[in-house]
Every structure is written in structure tokens, then in C-alpha cells.
Amino acid sequence: MSQSFSPPAARKRRQQKSVEGTLDTAFGWAIGDPKSMIVRAVFCALLLFVFAGPIMTIIVGAFDLNPDPTALTLWPHNPSLENFRVATGRGIWGYFANSLFIAGFGLLLQIIVAVMAGYALARRKFYGQTVVLGIFLATMMLPEEVVAVPLAVVLGDLPLLGISIRGTIFAIILPVAASAFSILVMAAFMRDIPEEIIEAARIDGASEFRILLQVILPMSLPALGVVAIFGFNGIWDQYLLPLVAANRTDDYTITVILRSLRADIEVGTGALLAGAFLALIPSLIVYLLLQKSLVRGMTSGAIKG
């Protein structure tokens, strides 16, 4: 639109600029040049095939009546829900519900814990602050893999309480409920909220919890987005923890049960793909909803442990 109104000189400059579009990207992609466009389109198609293709075959395959694993396809030949019927017979929805409940409840707890700890770190001055920060950073060195073996023992006999939470969803939820990454993201964000706003609320007689809930939290939505996407992905991707925290296979999550579904020769690839589809969809939805937050979290330099 603006192009048609631009004087000839400006248009000429823009044209020259578009050939020089080669200076806008590291690879020197020319914007107007057809040859450059075609090369780029070919690369894009290839990358889509390599990276998104396999994900698409899960979605397509789950709704396709394909009895054998050599028939990977991007187009359903016999659309049907048979795969889900077979998978239902193996109790797939129960495992799916386990996963959803763990991810939902775990994420909620993780957010609450991160908001509270982040607030204390960012807005309060107290003795031992550096030590607390050091403890949080140290936990980043202790990923669940490293403590998996002793954690399984501890879950079976909680110190002081002397109870076992193995085989309950709490055995998976509680270990992921505190995340140093989430706390640090919240703290970094809350540190930049102007003191005057909080001070004003304090003068109005608001309690600490009320300040946090009604003043700071609404201003921290971007940070909550980052915590939500990283937290969800982290919990949904858990494999070792649900594996060692379970007493029976009924306690498994959907990601863990896929392996048994595959080993079950009676169900076939179709039902496995239906299970994989269910294990894929929630993370796909969360990703598409919170994509901006994900990129923000990754590129802000906050290192994921």
C-alpha cells in the first residue's frame, strides 16, 4: 500500500535495498531474487519433512487403520478410530488421566512455590539471602537422574514422617513441585517491579499475601508464561521418575506405558500410535499457546539445569 505512494526515488532505493537484502541475514538471503527464493523454499520443504514429518505421521497414523509399522504415511488411507478402541482396551485413558493430573497439579504447585520464593528473593531483604540463592542454584546440579536411585528409596519411606508415597501421584508431583529455574525466572522478573507500587499498597494496609496476590502477580504474567511452558514440558517429559516412583504398572504415566504398549504383540502399531498421539497432543497445545513465552525463557539467558 505505502509502496504505491512512494516517490520514484524512494522506490528505487527500496528495490536496491531488496537486492541488498543479502545484508539482512547471515546467510545473505536475497529477498526479491527468484533463484534465492526457490533455493530457500526447497530447504524449507526438506526441513519440514525431516523435523515435522515424523510428528505428523503420529497424528495421521493414530487415525489410520494400519496394522504394520512399515506403512508410515502422511495421509490416512483407512480413516478410523479402531486404534483408539484397541488402546482403550489396554486402559490408555487411565494412564492419560494420570499424566494430565500429574502435569496439571504439579504445574500449579510449581507456580505457587516459584511465585512465593521468587517474591522473597526479589523483594525482601533478609539474613542468609545469598545462602538461599546458593541452595537454589545447587539444586540445578542435582537433576532427577542423579538422585533417581536414592529418591526411589526416600519416596518409599519419607524421613521424619515415616510414610510411603510410592505408587501415589504425589511421588511424582512433589519432587517436581519446586524448580530452581522457575524460582529464578520469577525472582528476576519481580525485581523490576517498581518499589513505589508495592509501597503504596503497603501504606494502604495490604498484607504481604495480598500484595503478592493482587499487586505483584497480575504484573508478572509474562514470567508466569515462561514458568508455565517450561514447567509443563519438564513434568510431561518425565520418564525416569514415574518409572521408579510406581509400585504397579497402573501407576504409570502415558509416556511410560508406551513402551509396554509396543511390547504387547497383540495390539499392533496402530494402538501404539494412538497412545503416542495422546502423549503428544497436550504438549503440542501448550507449545502453540505459549510459544512466545518459551522463546523468551530460552533466550533470556536463564540456564535450564
Next chain:
Amino acid sequence: MTDISSASQPSATSAAGGTPPAAPRRGRVRSQSRWWSAWMFLAPALLLFIYFKFVPMGEGIRMSFQDVSPFLGNSWVGWDNYTTVLTNARFHQAVWNTLVLGAGQSIGAVVIGFILALLLEGPSRTLWFVRTAVFLPVVTASAVVGEIWRIIYFPSPDGFMNKLIGLVGIDPIRYLEDTSVALYAVMTVGIWSSAPYYMVIFLAGLAGVDRSLYEAAAIDGARLRHRIINVTIPALRPAIMIVSILAAVRALRIFTDVWVLTGGGPAGSTQVWMTQIYTQGFERNNLGVASAASILLLIASVLLTVVAVYFTRNKEGA
């Protein structure tokens, strides 16, 4: 709101870098007097960390010096478990496999991630769509990634990958069942699922490269190859450093990919440190030996992190 979000980004860096938080401006006497309320806010996080990180770590150290048997009671065995781990041929193979897999996967993913960033850099909506789609493997759970690749790698001649390499005249391969191929098949999956992650970090770095440098290179008549080597890569050095450390530390504790794809087989050819720990701890119930191996893994990853942080700090200072 947008202003706040953009202003907060640099400080996220400083928090993760371990800088102590900036002292808040002096509050009123009233807020100062309630110092204990900070601990009330910190309590849930600290309790959860103590219960599920530090107590297990302490328990792990204790068990690593014990012969753990639930019915007879534990007995102290000194360094025996460590000796077992360090002299066990399976653990030797696991160390080697972990190093090969870790190095190959880290370097592969960083290089491919960089190439992806170069190919997909640009402001157009189509490119944004392609980037979004290419990123999908990263957000897909490892277990799902493993299952789909098992199908792609189906060993019969009409398996998907075999049909694909058949097009260029290569004979069918039994990817996950051939002891000389399996580790590289696993490596490929690891690269596939992590390269797009590094792509996003590199894209952010590319956006910050000074465009006048490209102009200067063009005026000097530098070829594309020289421009990338002499301008782009030096500008991205900090990002490359961070990404490589991240990749290497992650690679040490790789578990799910291997477990789902091969379970450590065939004949231990893809057995890595974590799968070995799992086998010892949960399938053979050798909790003492598995704990000793876990502590060694912890020491290795702490050392790697410290060395890496030390070197990057030094580089920045110079």
C-alpha cells in the same frame, strides 16, 4: 506490561549467572520488622528441595558406602561399591558409550542447530511457520520421540528409513539391532530432537549481529563462507559457548532416549551411564552400587559445569 517484560530480560541473565540479588530499596520500618515473613515465603521451596533433592543426595552418599539389603539390614562396606563400579567392564563400556554419544550428539546438535538458524533466519511469516514446525521435536516427550523413531528405523527392507536409503542404493540396515550401528542411530535421534532447541538460541544471537559488519564484508568482497566464518561465528561465540556447555552437561545424564530406543542393547552396545545405573539399581536391586555410580555421575557433572563456567568467565574477562 510489555515494557516490563522487555526490561526484565537482561536481569534474568544475571540471576542465572549467580549474581546476588540487588538489594531492594530500604522499606519502611514496618516491613523491616517482619523479617521472618521472607522465610515463610521461602519455606515451601526449601522444604521440597530438602525432602526431594538434598535428603536423597545424602541418602545416596550413605548407600554408596553400604551393602543395601531391605530385609537383612544395611552393612558398611567402605569403598567396595566404588571399586565395583570402577572395575566393572559394563561400566567401562558405559563410560565410553556415554562419551561417544555425548560428544557426537552435542557437536551434531549444535552444528545442525546453527545451520538451521542460518537457513531459517528472516522476518517473513512463512519462515516463522517453518521455524514453529521445525521446533516440534523439542516439545515432544522423549518417550514419544523414541517410539516414532523405532517405527522409522523398522529393520525390515520395507521399513521407512530403509526405503529412504534404498533410493540412493544403500542396503537395508538393522539400525537398532546392529551393534556397530545402534549407538549412531541413537545419536541421530538425539540430534534430531535437540538441534531445533539450539536453533532458537542461535536465532536470537543472529538477530543481534551488527548488520554493518555484513556490509563491510560485502564491500571487502568477502565470500559467503568467509562472511560466516569471520563475522557471524565470532559474533555468536558467547551463544555457542553456553549452548555447548548445556549440551555436554545434558549428554552425561542421557537416559530416556536410549532406554526407549534400545534399552541399552544390543549386547550393551548402547549402554550408557544412566541406563547402567537403572539396570543395577532397579532390575538387579544393587542399590549400593547404583548409588556409587550416581555419586560419580554427580561429581562428573559438577566438575564439567565448574570447568566450563570457569573458562567462559575467563573468556569474557579477557
